[in-house]
Amino acid sequence: MSSDIAISVKNLTKKYRIFGHPGDRIKQALTFGRVRFHREFTALQDVSFEIKRGETVGIIGRNGSGKSTLLQLICGILKPTVGAVEVNGRISALLELGAGFNPEFTGRENVYFQGTILGLSKEEMDSRFADIAAFADIGEFLDQPVRTYSSGMFVRLAFATAIHVDPDILVVDEALAVGDMAFQRKCFERLGQLLSDRQRVVLLVSHDLRQVERFCSRAIFLQSGKIMADGPAHDVCQLYCEKANEEIKLENSSAASWSRAKIDSSGEVELLNINIMDSNGQEIQEICPGDPLRVRIRFRLFVSLTQPELIVGTQAVDMQFLSSSTTAELGVPIRLEPGEHLVEYLLDQFPLAPGRYFIRFVIRDKTFRIVFAGEGLCPFLVIADSREFDRPPRLLDLKPEWVLCGVHY
Incomplete structure (x- = not known):
């Protein structure tokens, strides 16, 4: 040698x-x-x-x-x-x-x-x-x-x-x-x-x-x-x-393999399906950081609900809430009759870094009684590209502007 x-x-x-x-x-x-x-x-x-x-x-x-x-x-x-x-x-x-x-x-x-x-x-x-x-x-x-x-x-x-x-x-x-x-x-x-x-x-x-x-x-x-x-x-x-x-x-090709769904229902609502969709309306299980997020939810209602509140959000793998949006912010009275309903939740950009995530879906009546609560639903993946290794650890994938020596980047 x-x-x-x-x-x-x-x-x-x-x-x-x-x-x-x-x-x-x-x-x-x-x-x-x-x-x-x-x-x-x-x-x-x-x-x-x-x-x-x-x-x-x-x-x-x-x-x-x-x-x-x-x-x-x-x-x-x-x-x-x-x-x-x-x-x-x-x-x-x-x-x-x-x-x-x-x-x-x-x-x-x-x-x-x-x-x-x-x-x-x-x-x-x-x-x-x-x-x-x-x-x-x-x-x-x-x-x-x-x-x-x-x-x-x-x-x-x-x-x-x-x-x-x-x-x-x-x-x-x-x-x-x-x-x-x-x-x-x-x-x-x-x-x-x-x-x-x-x-x-x-x-x-x-x-x-x-x-x-x-x-x-x-x-x-x-x-x-x-x-x-x-x-x-x-x-x-x-x-x-x-x-x-x-x-x-x-x-993760079979999303059910890492599903952590937990559902509590009063019996007045049945969740039929919940999916992540692309811009063409096709069901997908992964997106890239910054891509639009489109969640389609179908459920069946057995009673009429006056002024209900629908809440949709995202969760991390440890079930921590990452985001949450409610129809109460619309300021518009809603009435849901018995039968099937379709709801879509859209974000122009999903700002979370690569990782596994879940959807949370909740329905409350006008007295804030929980009619339906689902956590760990519809698992999906935010995938990394070849540049991910060069990026620092993070949870949010933000797109900032930089000013260096008076120059905007």
Whole structure:
């Protein structure tokens, strides 16, 4: 392996044996493997890449795509089924919460234990300990058993230890997600300092695509144990975002699969159907941010209602009300006779950002008695375009004007 290559992964495959019952292991052993009582699960399949010194690489993908398995193979925690991993340098890993720390040891003892594993002498750890303790900032808990730590305290100590043992390769697997915002900022500032040494490598697994794009020069996108893309972080993250949107659309092709409808009725009203329509009157289940929203509601009334109030609104996936409009604002007396009725609710622009939404429909009589109340109705999707990844998180999709240096944009 070339001296400028820190990590080389060649044709890496990792398979697990899945047994339906613990006793099946014994049965298979007694047959000397001639009869199989297991099925194989392939966590990684034929993965190959090289990472040069000085690179910061993000590993992205959905849960179960093989990210953590890949890191454990690189760190030597797991052995590959097929293929090989070559590492040139000292690895310091911050993997899943609790990995590498003995819960019965104190924090201080675990720090020295980690240093010993990485080949550092007691004298070398003594010279680093004050900096580790200051960075972790967990006070008197440093001399308490790790099993008494909160998840945040644990990750503070684990990260402080990992970055102060002079690693050639630092591996971080989503562990920083449990830290508070101030500590995460502190960690990434420290990582930035580490990267000033162009010989170090940082391998980061994260579900925060903006974090990966901002911090990593390169990204690897894993899907079902295979590499889907490997290249500049921005390009790979955008591809992942587009793939994720496609999968969401596929999952939501049957809107009933995520319906949360809840209906309360006095028996005087029957909801026949409620749909989202396009400008041509065709039923749809998705719109783009800023598109018109047209809701068509058909219901049957069994009694006459004088001066009823119809309320239509939108809800988020947590059923929070996002908008609500009422016919009472029209200032026009309404009378509904028994029979079928058609109501349409139109917005010139729907200003909500990409996500899942629902319709709320309520009918009240003139005494404000609720005759019908439906929530979580007619699920629909506001879809993202290819530029969504570049936009900041938000709920509303507003179209502002900007004035910069006296110029309107």
